[in-house]
Amino acid sequence: MGVQSLFLTVFLTGLVLVAAGLGLAILLSPRSFNQQKGEPYECGIPTKGDSWVQFKAGYYLYAILYLMFDVETVLLFPWANVVRTLGFMGLFSIAFFLLILSLGLAYAWKKNVLQWK
Numbered sequence: 001m002g003v004q005s006l007f008l009t010v011f012l013t014g015l016v017l018v019a020a021g022l023g024l025a026i027l028l029s030p031r032s033f034n035q036q037k038g039e040p041y042e043c044g045i046p047t048k049g050d051s052w053v054q055f056k057a058g059y060y061l062y063a064i065l066y067l068m069f070d071v072e073t074v075l076l077f078p079w080a081n082v083v084r085t086l087g088f089m090g091l092f093s094i095a096f097f098l099l100i101l102s103l104g105l106a107y108a109w110k111k112n113v114l115q116w117k
Contacts, residue, residue, distance in 0.1 A: 061113045065105075072101055 079086075079094050086093075108114060 058113065061108070065108055065113065068101065068104065072097075 075097070076094070079090070083090055083094075
């Protein structure tokens, strides 16, 4: 059995299992055709007024910075596991990565993005 046929078998098995799971969910799930099911709500309280409210751009920037440093943490864990096998180039690459992130943090700090107003 070659690599291509093994890949095809795994791919088709995954496709069949996903299709079977979705099909069973559609067949067995309870249905409700109530008109209230389509209305927007928050915490069970009906909305009053316009639901489209603009948010300050600072909130988005704060969230992007959080995601940036969250991804940094996620990338540092696997790197820390293999740091001895990577040698000097691994150390240099992660130092360069941290330098770019530090420059981004310094820029955000300079622009007062981190102040919650």
